[in-house]
Amino acid sequence: xxxxxxxxxxxxxxxxxxxxxxxxxxxxxxxxxxxxxxxxxxxxxxxxxxxxxxxxxxxxxxxxxxxxxxxxxxxxxxxxxxxxxxxxxxxxxxxxxxxxxxxxxxxxxxxxxxxxxxxxxxxxxxxxxxxxxxxxxxxxxxxxxxxxxxxxxxxxxxxxxxxxxxxxxxxxxxxxxxxxxxxxxxxxxxxxxxxxxxxxxxxxxxxxxxxxxxxxxxxxxxxxxxxxxxxxxxxxxxxxxxxxxxxxxxxxxxxxxxxxxxxxxxxxxxxxxxxxxxxxxxxxxxxxxxxxxxxxxx
Amino acid sequence: xxxxxxxxxxxxxxxxxxxxxxxxxxxxxxxxxxxxxxxxxxxxxxxxxxxxxxxxxxxxxxxxxxxxxxxxxxxxxxxxxxxxxxxxxxxxxxxxxxxxxxxxxxxxxxxxxxxxxxxxxxxxxxxxxxxxxxxxxxxxxxxxxxxxxxxxxxxxxxxxxxxxxxxxxxxxxxxxxxxxxxxxxxxxxxxxxxxxxxxxxxxxxxxxxxxxxxxxxxxxxxxxxxxxxxxxxxxx
Ligand SMILES: Nc1ncnc2c1ncn2[C@@H]1O[C@H](COP(=O)(O)OP(=O)(O)O)[C@@H](O)[C@H]1O
Ligand SMILES: [Mg+2]
Numbered sequence: 001x002x003x004x005x006x007x008x009x010x011x012x013x014x015x016x017x018x019x020x021x022x023x024x025x026x027x028x029x030x031x032x033x034x035x036x037x038x039x040x041x042x043x044x045x046x047x048x049x050x051x052x053x054x055x056x057x058x059x060x061x062x063x064x065x066x067x068x069x070x071x072x073x074x075x076x077x078x079x080x081x082x083x084x085x086x087x088x089x090x091x092x093x094x095x096x097x098x099x100x101x102x103x104x105x106x107x108x109x110x111x112x113x114x115x116x117x118x119x120x121x122x123x124x125x126x127x128x129x130x131x132x133x134x135x136x137x138x139x140x141x142x143x144x145x146x147x148x149x150x151x152x153x154x155x156x157x158x159x160x161x162x163x164x165x166x167x168x169x170x171x172x173x174x175x176x177x178x179x180x181x182x183x184x185x186x187x188x189x190x191x192x193x194x195x196x197x198x199x200x201x202x203x204x205x206x207x208x209x210x211x212x213x214x215x216x217x218x219x220x221x222x223x224x225x226x227x228x229x230x231x232x233x234x235x236x237x238x239x240x241x242x243x244x245x246x247x248x249x250x251x252x253x254x255x256x257x258x259x260x261x262x263x264x265x266x267x268x269x270x271x272x273x274x275x276x277x278x279x280x281x282x283x284x285x286x287x288x289x290x291x292x293x294x295x296x297x298x
Numbered sequence: 299x300x301x302x303x304x305x306x307x308x309x310x311x312x313x314x315x316x317x318x319x320x321x322x323x324x325x326x327x328x329x330x331x332x333x334x335x336x337x338x339x340x341x342x343x344x345x346x347x348x349x350x351x352x353x354x355x356x357x358x359x360x361x362x363x364x365x366x367x368x369x370x371x372x373x374x375x376x377x378x379x380x381x382x383x384x385x386x387x388x389x390x391x392x393x394x395x396x397x398x399x400x401x402x403x404x405x406x407x408x409x410x411x412x413x414x415x416x417x418x419x420x421x422x423x424x425x426x427x428x429x430x431x432x433x434x435x436x437x438x439x440x441x442x443x444x445x446x447x448x449x450x451x452x453x454x455x456x457x458x459x460x461x462x463x464x465x466x467x468x469x470x471x472x473x474x475x476x477x478x479x480x481x482x483x484x485x486x487x488x489x490x491x492x493x494x495x496x497x498x499x500x501x502x503x504x505x506x507x508x509x510x511x512x513x514x515x516x517x518x519x520x521x522x523x524x525x526x527x528x529x530x531x532x533x534x
Contacts, residue, residue: 168397175387175398182385185348186450187373187402 010140012257018146019215020253021153025208026223026230027237027245028157029201034239036177036197037089039100043107045227047084047202049220050111051077052209053119056126056218066129070210074203081202085195093191115220128214149211156207157246160200164242173197225271229256232274235281238291247289252277300358301326301486302347302454307355307365309339309346316342318510319355324454329480329487331497331518334507335530340490341382343507344456347488348372348379360453374402378447382458382490386439388432392423395431395442399449408451415483416448419475437468441475448479455479457489461496469493473500498522 026048033041041047055073058064064072084107092103130148134141164170176183176193183190208230209223216222233252237244252274259273260266281288302324309317316339324330334340346353349369357365364372369379378399387395396416400409417424420441426434434442440460447455457476461469477500479485491497498504498518506514506527514521521527 168401171390171394171397172401175390175394178389179385179387181350181381182387183398184350184369185373185379185381185385186398186446187370188398189370 007139009258011142012261013254014140014142015146016254016257017250018142018150018253019212019257020233020250021150021157022208022212022226022249023229023233023252024246024249025153025156025204025211026226027233027249028160028242029205029208030230030234031237031239031242031245032197032201032204034234036173036194037100039097039104040231040234040239041107041201042101042104042227043111044201044205045223045230046108046111046115047077047081048205048209048226049223050115051080051202051206052126052213052218052223053115053220055206055210056124056213057119059127066127070129073210074206077206078199078203081199082195084202085198089194089198090191093194112220119220121219124218126210126213126218130214145214149215152211153207156204160204160242163200169196225274228271228274229253232277234288235278236288238288241288241290244288244290299326300324301360302488303356303358304343304347305356305358307343307346307353307357309342309351309353311342311351316351316510317346317353320346320507320510320512322505322512322515324486324488325503326486327480327484328503329477329489329501331494331501331504332488332490332507333492333494333497333504333521336492337509338507339510340492340507341458342510344379344381344458344488344490347456348377350379373450376450376453377456378450378452378454379456380443380447380458380460382462384439384443386431386434386443388430390431391427392429392431392434392442393427395446396423396427396449399446402450409449412449412451416445419448419478420445437464437472440464440468440472444472444475444479448485453486455485455487457487459490459492461491461493469496476500494521494527 026044029044030040051073054076055069058069058072059066088103088107092099128145130145132143132145134143164174172183172188173193173196176188176190180190208226212226213222229252233248234245236251237248256270256273260270263269300323304320304322306319306321307317308315308319320343332340332343342351345351347357349367349372353365355365356363359375359377362375364375387398396413403409423442423445431439431442460472473496476487476489480487489497489501498521501518504515504518504521505512514524514527
């Protein structure tokens with residue numbers, strides 16, 4: 001009896017880590033934009049939803065295999081993110097935080113409405129690129145799906161890390177986000193770096209959408225709870241820390257899986273629980289796990 | 299011929315005018331000092347040159363009128379601006395700060411050569427490349443800021459109060475290096491200072507700003523002998 005419970009528990013943990021990879025990806029998207037603009041992009045989830053619909057269309061209407069659809073969608077999402085920044089955010093660059101929040105909220109409703117108009121509101125089942133066959137790791141069964149989702153998310157997160165850590169443009173994007181004035185003085189086109197950041201965030205978000213859609217089904221609202229989970233992850237990790245977003249994402253994934261399966265009516269408690277995480281972190285440790293209270297010398 | 303020439307340059311912050319028509323010349327290969335009390339408009343003059351503040355009037359640099367250009371484009375013409383407060387990218391490493399200095403350049407071999415040249419002035423940087431810049435002392439950060447500017451291989455170097463907040467001995471080192479950069483590499487330098495003593499010793503010419511206007515100019519020797527300068531800026 002004890003063993004069964006432990007196995008069950010571990011299985012929940014593993015599948016929580018897999019969804020955690022998805023939350024981590026979307027949380028990273030939020031962090032990327034937050035670092036560059038000091039504003040959470042409330043439309044991040046909706047942009048990911050729209051990208052996922054594009055991939056759905058490519059799969060179902062054009063009969064393309066997933067391994068083609070995945071990179072194509074990411075490229076489209078990247079371009080879309082850049083274009084959205086140029087059109088909707090650029091006119092408001094340097095404006096107050098509240099202005100930018102309103103703009104991202106407008107983008108939220110605009111994207112949601114357009115998705116409804118173009119793709120409809122009927123729930124669609126998104127074909128999974130991975131089988132749901134279980135594989136056993138020493139008595140714990142995990143699905144190929146779980147392993148695949150986590151693997152894809154980790155690869156994308158790793159690529160983002162390598163880009164920021166080891167490329168010249170990645171370095172310039174970091175510098176532009178933290179030190180816009182100094183960066184302009186050495187010739188960095190800071191405004192374009194922001195557009196690139198939006199493209200990157202959108203691409204990472206699209207990965208999250210395509211990975212979670214087979215599990216949740218697809219409609220114009222399907223990313224909204226995921227966005228809340230990603231917010232919880234980003235806040236928990238420290239809203240300015242990319243590594244924090246990943247750790248926060250995996251943690252939130254596990255916690256939500258446990259809440260979902262062990263508390264009575266747990267599935268319905270996941271959203272309120274994510275809100276509790278957000279409020280608790282903001283109250284007791286606003287910098288999260290890895291965020292530093294940044295000291296600004298004036 | 300003057301490498302840099304400002305003609306009746308005006309600049310404002312919102313409705314407050316900070317520069318009321320500043321004119322000055324910086325000859326190629328020279329060091330020129332811009333002196334003046336706090337709030338006189340020295341920083342604003344440098345910011346007007348590098349495009350960080352919107353300016354009207356004429357700013358000629360190496361044959362281009364650069365008034366109103368964006369800082370990104372001004373940097374590409376070969377003007378490196380070490381801002382007041384150093385503009386250290388504190389969360390990045392020393393090496394990353396230097397890399398950012400060479401951001402607009404593509405010529406790898408030349409960048410390498412400029413790195414070696416820069417390290418002649420700041421040999422201590424070599425062994426501390428991987429340190430986060432925030433862990434450097436104020437004087438080291440000022441030197442790093444100048445090193446970062448040199449990585450652009452600039453024709454014109456703008457220095458905004460490099461002595462600010464530093465110990466006298468460090469200030470002396472920094473001014474020696476500034477002079478060496480001018481002497482050995484022929485880099486033209488426009489340096490802003492409140493410390494007129496120091497600046498007049500390094501520079502060939504100087505301009506004195508008062509509330510957004512040039513009120514005095516001349517060779518450093520002339521200005522150092524000028525009665526009102528001695529009273530206002532040299533602490534006599
Ligand atoms: N960002 C700003 N906003 C509004 N006024 C400013 C700003 N920066 C400088 N000023 C004003 O412009 C004038 C010139 O300032 P500044 O160029 O910084 O002087 P200095 O460098 O000679 O001390 C001052 O009156 C100052 O108060
Ligand atoms: Mg100043």
